[in-house]
Amino acid sequence: MRGAIQKLTIGTYENSDYDKRIQSGAFKAFINPTGYSVTYKTELEPGQAPGTAKTDLKYVASPSTDLQLEFLFDGTGVTEANSGIKLINKIKGKAFKKTSVKDQVDAFYKATGQVSGPIHKPYNVILNWGDFEFKGVLAEFTVEYKLFDNEGQPLRAIGKAKFSESISPKLEAAEKKNESPDVTHKRTVQAGDTLPLMTERIYGDSKYYLEVAKINNLVNFRQLKPGQELFFPPLEKVS
Structure with a gap:
């Protein structure tokens, strides 16, 4: 409720x-x-x-x-x-x-x-x-x-x-494996999140944010909405 x-x-x-x-x-x-x-x-x-x-x-x-x-x-x-x-x-x-x-x-x-x-x-x-x-x-x-x-x-x-x-x-x-950048992560956008910031959390580097935007079909990555779900694939697929 x-x-x-x-x-x-x-x-x-x-x-x-x-x-x-x-x-x-x-x-x-x-x-x-x-x-x-x-x-x-x-x-x-x-x-x-x-x-x-x-x-x-x-x-x-x-x-x-x-x-x-x-x-x-x-x-x-x-x-x-x-x-x-x-x-x-x-x-x-x-x-x-x-x-x-x-x-x-x-x-x-x-x-x-x-x-x-x-x-x-x-x-x-x-x-x-x-x-x-x-x-x-x-x-x-x-x-x-x-x-x-x-x-x-x-x-x-x-x-x-x-x-x-x-x-x-x-x-x-097992928990460390799930947190690894070598596995796919699903994250929900929170208030104040930006794509570079979320990318930094997952991969340890924000430079992959454009690739993540393409994978999630984001038209404008600067306008993320709280509650929006994004996928962050294994590092090898975005590098």
Whole structure:
């Protein structure tokens, strides 16, 4: 549905090949995170030549990327009421039911961090939110309980989760092959895109844009429209 709010979803998988799916929507955020942060790391080794005062850092490796998110778990019923669910249930003659904070937290951890019996480890997961996708495993999960009822039951909590990227060598090789300029790519024009810019992204050089224009039968390559689909053939066919 166009204009509908896209919810963050988490799918579970047996391994880091992501070819054996357990459940596509193991967890769906009722309230989307307000944002997320991605940490890219570079492992460096210090080196210093004799008689010099400065350190010469040497590249060693690129450790896994980390993704940090904060989830709001609300058991007050306020968010459900504001979402229209309460009204829908009333129209359907159903009783309005609140989901406890404990049940929400348990559902998240079951999908991301709980050890699964058959595979003897937590699931690998794929997080999807709009066009954003992240493959990895849960590295840390901290829950801060913020509000309680008269009986001491939590009514609101903040879940801080860190996921570390985890991709098998087999999948990494396949993804690199798909990104190679030696295979055909299909791209959708986004606002602000130009043909030279898109050509630069695919081939690493914008000089092929006229050949790409011919292949796509573009009368005026300067007037690309958002949503327009273009094909970028293997490099050998445009060079």
